Amino acid sequence: MRFFLLLFVCFALLAAPGARALTLGKYPALRAFTAEMTDQHGFTLKQMQRTFRCARIRPEIVEAMERPKEQLPWYVYSKIFLTEDNVRRGVQFWKKHAAAISRAHDLYGVDPEIIVAIIGVETRYGRQTGSYPILDALTTLMLKYPPRADFFRQELAEYLLLTREIKVDPCRVKGSYAGAMGLPQFIPSSFRRFAVDFDGNDKRDILTSPDDAIGSVANYLEQNGWEAGAPIIDDARLEGTLYFWIEKLGQKPALTVRRLARYGIFPHRLDNAEQRAALVSFEGEYGPFYRLGFNNFYAITRYNHNKRYALAVYELGKMIRQRMEKHPS
Incomplete structure (x- = not known):
């Protein structure tokens, strides 16, 4: 009786929606990734097997990627x-x-x-x-999110290198559905590149x-x-219709304030006419509004x-x- 009860529980878990256990044999991309980490970065096969035994594929992570709040007006x-x-x-x-x-x-x-x-x-x-295991998030996005699979494959490699460097269990760190972590939500490559020890304890612990x-x-x-x-942003006063073409140049400051004036784009205040700025539009409740974004806004x-x-x-x-x-x- 206990055997049949255990069998029933196993089938129920396999059929349940949400997170699914990971098997290396099912994913050629994961096998190739494992080989790369062992060949190029000195991980052992045993270490990689142990790591991915605790990883899960989480469909809700892909769903979250497809509806980011940054797309809201x-x-x-x-x-x-x-x-x-x-x-x-x-x-x-x-x-x-x-x-x-x-x-x-x-x-x-x-x-x-x-x-x-x-x-x-x-x-x-x-x-x-964040409440998602970083390992789950990055593995899921590498395997199940084709638009950015290469990016998240690299971030997964960065994550495993990071956890080895800072000596933490890769199965235990939690963060966002996109693999960002800590108070400032750095992705693994940013953690490795930009995190600093600012409290003087010889650890970079964001x-x-x-x-x-x-x-x-x-x-x-x-x-x-x-x-x-340097300034960050300023209100923009628009005249005429030529500003439409400047907006298409994007968020990186490309033209000086002096040149923008030729297209009917004027800052609220004029501190330095040679400063570069970009024209950036936003969705107001009753129509668009515009700002001049300077280099620090772009940063x-x-x-x-x-x-x-x-x-x-x-x-x-x-x-x-x-x-x-x-x-x-």
Whole structure:
């Protein structure tokens, strides 16, 4: 009787929707990946087998990839992040970690409110770092998400190298459905390249150390072109219709403010006519609105390539700074 009960439970688990156990023999791509990791990076076959025994294919991860919140119109997307709770907690985070934030500003030149806002948008200051095993997320996306399979294959390799370097079990780390982790939600390659030891304990720990997360965010932006003291964004005043062609140039600043004026595009304030800017549109509730994005706005989009994300970071940071100035103690 116990045999038949056990058999029934096994069949029920196999038939259940959601996560499915992984078998190397079923996926040629996984076998090739395993061979690469053993041949090129010194992993043993036993290590790889043990690692993938704990991995699962999760269909809900693919579903989440196909409906990212960054595709929402701005007037909806902004309401997720520009909240009183996010501002209040941002002020608390800034005050609690003021020394590390000030040091990061001095060292990397990144505005304090931008550092705080990125951690707020990413994880609500560490409260929502993700519940998916990173191994599951990256393996699922490598095998089941063809549009970006090559990218996630590389990130899976980076992840295994990372966990070996920082001496953690690859089966135990959790994060987002896209494989990002820690307070600043770095993908594995960004963790390996940009994470810094900012609390002086000889570990790069963005998973649990707010100081390391603060320093790492600032280092990431500085390494991706942030310019200390330079503007981020400005309102744009439009005349005529030629601006339509400039918008098509994309988010990377390509033309100087002086040249943009020839197309009927004018900043709210004119600090430096030779500064390069991009014309960026957003979806207002009653129609589009436009901003001039300077180099530092573009640097924020290197963290997350979506323009709505970058504007949310900027606007949240501005709200936090205003609150800090109003209630400094």
